[in-house]
Amino acid sequence: MLTFWIVTALFILFALWFVLPSLLQKSGDSKGDDLRAANVLVYKDQFNEMESDLKTGLISQEQHQQDKEELERRLLDDVNAPGSDLSSSPAAARKFAYGVGMVIPIGVIALYLVVGNPKALSPSLPQMAAPATQPGGPMSNQQIAANVEKLAKRLEQNPNDAEGWLMLGRSYISMERFADAAAAYEHVTKLNGNNADAWADYAEASAMANGQRLAGKPTDAINRALQIDPKHQKALDLAGSAAYQAGDYKKAIDHWQKLLTQLPAGSEELRTISAQIAKARELAGEKAK
Secondary structure (H helix, E strand, O other): OHHHHHHHHHHHHHHHHHHHHHHOOOOOOHHHHHHHHHHHHHHHHHHHHHHHHHHHOOOOHHHHHHHHHHHHHHHHHHHHOOOOOOOOOHHHHHHHHHHHHHHHHHHHHHHHHHHOOHHHHOOOOOOOOOOOOOOOOOOOHHHHHHHHHHHHHHHHHOOOOHHHHHHHHHHHHHOOOHHHHHHHHHHHHHHOOOOHHHHHHHHHHHHHHOOOOOOOHHHHHHHHHHHHOOOOHHHHHHHHHHHHHOOOHHHHHHHHHHHHOOOOOOOHHHHHHHHHHHHHHHHHHHHHO
16 A cells, blocks of 8 residues: 555656646746636636546546546646746746645545545455445446436537537447437537548447448438548448448448558457458359359
8 A cells, every 4th residue: 555655656746847847937928827827727627527527427437537638738738838837926936836736646636535446555455346326436327327318408408519419429329229329429410510420420320220220321421421531440331331231242342441451450350341351252253143
């Protein structure tokens, strides 16, 4: 346990080594100072929103960590930018820097105590599975469903929230509510018609809701995604499957060949697509006889 806290302290000191020198720099640009101070408030709001989404189960721990790291990089870039000091005097700058120096370690420890498992640091304590209703423990399916419904109701009040609709669509996919997912992705495509990812997700959800049949609306959505991004991997995969289902094996091979060139050597997906191409070639040869 002592080793864990030593390592944690070292990481915190390493983070402060990057942040504090920039915050202690002098600046005479009061307008830039005001702007940067406002930006920090925005970062704090975004961080609080990320924490809320993690606690409600709307995002995974992995996605939360990625978003947190991205937010920290953006904050560092903002702080290090010319004229970005957060005060108009050295004394104020030092006070702010010392405040940040205190908030970071306290915030990190508080976050771990909320979402982490402190008992895991002590081998003498028996490891017990946290009940579904315990704060910080795994959420039950009923709790997840309730949070998804809250998100859906919030979007009724704010229908122009494209990111919210995207999150709702992904949630419905994980719950295997494919028709609802398709409706959510359709909202995204209406709000942002140039989002190839949204069109591909819309095609997939529509197909799953239609018994995995890609003809009709799913194919139209696939074509729209490829118009925006001809190299979109998911759209190429779905386009090949749609052509395969329609018996157009040559077209299916063409789409999958384009996808094949983008896949890493030795990957499982590359082997799967290669097998699909081989099967399509076999059927195309039989059809030509």
